Amino acid sequence: MRPLSSTVVEFLSGSEAETDRFAAALAPLLRPGDVVALDGDLGAGKTRLVRALAAALGCDAAQVSSPTFGLVQHYAGPLPLVHIDAYRLRDCDEFEELGGRELFEADAVTLIEWADRIAPSLPTKRWTIAAEHVGPTSRRYRVACPPDERAARLLAAAAGGA
Amino acid sequence: MPSVNDRVLLAVESSCDETAVAVIDADRRVLASVIASQDELHRRWGGVVPEVASRAHLERILPCLREALDASGRSLADVGAIAAVTEPGLVGSLLVGLTAAKTLAWTLGVPLVAVNHVEAHLYACRWAADGEPFPAVGLVASGGHTSLYDCRSTLDFELLGTTIDDAAGEAFDKAAALLGLPYPGGPALERAAVGGRADAVPFPRAFLHEPRLEFSFSGLKTALLYAVRGQPNARQPPPSITPERLADLAASFQAAVIDVLAAKCEQALAATGRDTLCIGGGVAANRALRARLEQLADRRGIRLLISPREYCTDNAAMAAIAWDLLEAGRVSPLDIDVTPGLVRKRDQNAAPAKLTSPAANASRR
Numbered sequence: 001m002r003p004l005s006s007t008v009v010e011f012l013s014g015s016e017a018e019t020d021r022f023a024a025a026l027a028p029l030l031r032p033g034d035v036v037a038l039d040g041d042l043g044a045g046k047t048r049l050v051r052a053l054a055a056a057l058g059c060d061a062a063q064v065s066s067p068t069f070g071l072v073q074h075y076a077g078p079l080p081l082v083h084i085d086a087y088r089l090r091d092c093d094e095f096e097e098l099g100g101r102e103l104f105e106a107d108a109v110t111l112i113e114w115a116d117r118i119a120p121s122l123p124t125k126r127w128t129i130a131a132e133h134v135g136p137t138s139r140r141y142r143v144a145c146p147p148d149e150r151a152a153r154l155l156a157a158a159a160g161g162a
Numbered sequence: 163m164p165s166v167n168d169r170v171l172l173a174v175e176s177s178c179d180e181t182a183v184a185v186i187d188a189d190r191r192v193l194a195s196v197i198a199s200q201d202e203l204h205r206r207w208g209g210v211v212p213e214v215a216s217r218a219h220l221e222r223i224l225p226c227l228r229e230a231l232d233a234s235g236r237s238l239a240d241v242g243a244i245a246a247v248t249e250p251g252l253v254g255s256l257l258v259g260l261t262a263a264k265t266l267a268w269t270l271g272v273p274l275v276a277v278n279h280v281e282a283h284l285y286a287c288r289w290a291a292d293g294e295p296f297p298a299v300g301l302v303a304s305g306g307h308t309s310l311y312d313c314r315s316t317l318d319f320e321l322l323g324t325t326i327d328d329a330a331g332e333a334f335d336k337a338a339a340l341l342g343l344p345y346p347g348g349p350a351l352e353r354a355a356v357g358g359r360a361d362a363v364p365f366p367r368a369f370l371h372e373p374r375l376e377f378s379f380s381g382l383k384t385a386l387l388y389a390v391r392g393q394p395n396a397r398q399p400p401p402s403i404t405p406e407r408l409a410d411l412a413a414s415f416q417a418a419v420i421d422v423l424a425a426k427c428e429q430a431l432a433a434t435g436r437d438t439l440c441i442g443g444g445v446a447a448n449r450a451l452r453a454r455l456e457q458l459a460d461r462r463g464i465r466l467l468i469s470p471r472e473y474c475t476d477n478a479a480m481a482a483i484a485w486d487l488l489e490a491g492r493v494s495p496l497d498i499d500v501t502p503g504l505v506r507k508r509d510q511n512a513a514p515a516k517l518t519s520p521a522a523n524a525s526r527r
Contacts, residue, residue: 043384
């Protein structure tokens with residue numbers, strides 16, 4: 001991980017194992033009520049990162065799959081995850097008419113794939129992770145942390161070689 | 163239950179983008195099966211849009227109920243039980259069908275039976291069989307599901323494995339979108355593959371030779387993306403998409419999906435020792451998949467039951483499984499809620515499925 005600004009770090013993952021290590025460094029910074037917006041093209045590694053975070057947070061990672069069809073999936077664990085996919089949504093109106101905001105739970109972390117499609121419906125204080133293709137097995141993840149005390153911890157983790 | 167047996171089951175299915183109602187008698191004969199598809203609505207958006215889906219269900223559920231009863235030659239007075247698909251699917255869509263079913267069950271004073279959509283897809287294989295389809299290995303492959311089951315009986319399904327990322331039908335849909343093909347992607351990709359070379363592009367086949375009964379189509383999707391748009395930071399642009407290249411890409415992609423589905427079916431047959439293979443879900447309509455599975459069945463000397471084409475895509479006739487549930491006393495209370503996610507039977511006690519309907523969330527708070 002390398003810092004890009006006071007709240008943004010970048011992680012270049014060369015393998016799935018490295019993505020798992022990146023998620024393990026990120027997971028302790030997440031807390032109940034957090035909303036994580038995940039953006040990136042088809043196949044950029046959004047669902048894979050959710051699986052890695054689920055494993056790092058003690059959820060059953062085998063339960064993680066693409067929620068494109070069903071819109072939302074829940075994973076039980078010490079810190080439960082709500083996994084949303086906005087791929088099939090047209091806009092915020094559709095998300096809100098579906099009761100989408102009801103899905104953000106105070107006792108869980110909400111991870112949203114294709115979040116840019118519904119960005120205005122998301123809380124302004126949120127995590128943003130942009131996933132990008134670099135090569136067939138490598139991905140770049142750019143993480144923007146909410147502007148609170150965790151930013152310093154994220155930068156420390158980045159500086160610590162995580 | 164002789165008083166019930168001369169009556170009919172009225173079944174409602176609205177888990178995704180079809181509003182479907184069927185009337186089935188106690189001998190599992192389908193007296194009427196009405197399906198109002200929303201493909202035309204979704205084509206504009208390139209996929210199933212949940213809000214469009216639930217609104218359209220609301221508009222279509224009553225006409226579908228009326229049409230199914232009319233077509234069956236029966237009336238509400240003949241209805242002995244109501245079945246509703248309650249899991250898994252889109253929350254808003256499921257709620258429309260379930261609410262209609264509850265209302266009818268309450269006003270008619272007849273039992274309500276909750277049906278699992280995926281299990282119902284496998285039950286539809288009975289119409290391809292001379293007798294009972296189970297015990298069998300069951301594969302349901304569709305836009306939302308790619309799951310292998312050990313089907314011990316119509317009342318006892320164990321999930322053996324499922325996709326760890328995209329469903330097979332979702333992979334077809336997203337591949338079709340990458341190739342500029344229309345929605346629904348499965349049939350469009352199958353047509354585009356005609357005349358193409360299945361070995362033109364060496365697409366990955368995840369877990370093909372591993373013993374795990376799981377699927378992954380995400381890497382395949384990414385490989386197609388690179389084949390279409392080029393590798394990231396590549397020096398040379400990808401080959402241009404001529405009609406021949408499009409057919410090769412479609413045929414190679416389809417072959418990769420089929421190789422994996424067939425291999426995992428074979429592994430599940432070996433692991434369970436079953437001698438029947440049941441196939442359901444929209445992807446089961448794919449002709450190349452059917453041909454491959456017929457080869458597999460011939461080679462292994464097993465019985466292959468592929469759901470009839472009209473029951474591969476979503477329908478309410480397959481909710482005939484409710485007769486089996488009813489005869490076993492599995493009636494649902496009228497306050498039952500929908501369960502959008504895929505429930506793993508063996509995990510049910512450990513981690514109860516969480517209700518995620520907006521109504522359920524609101525009432526909790």
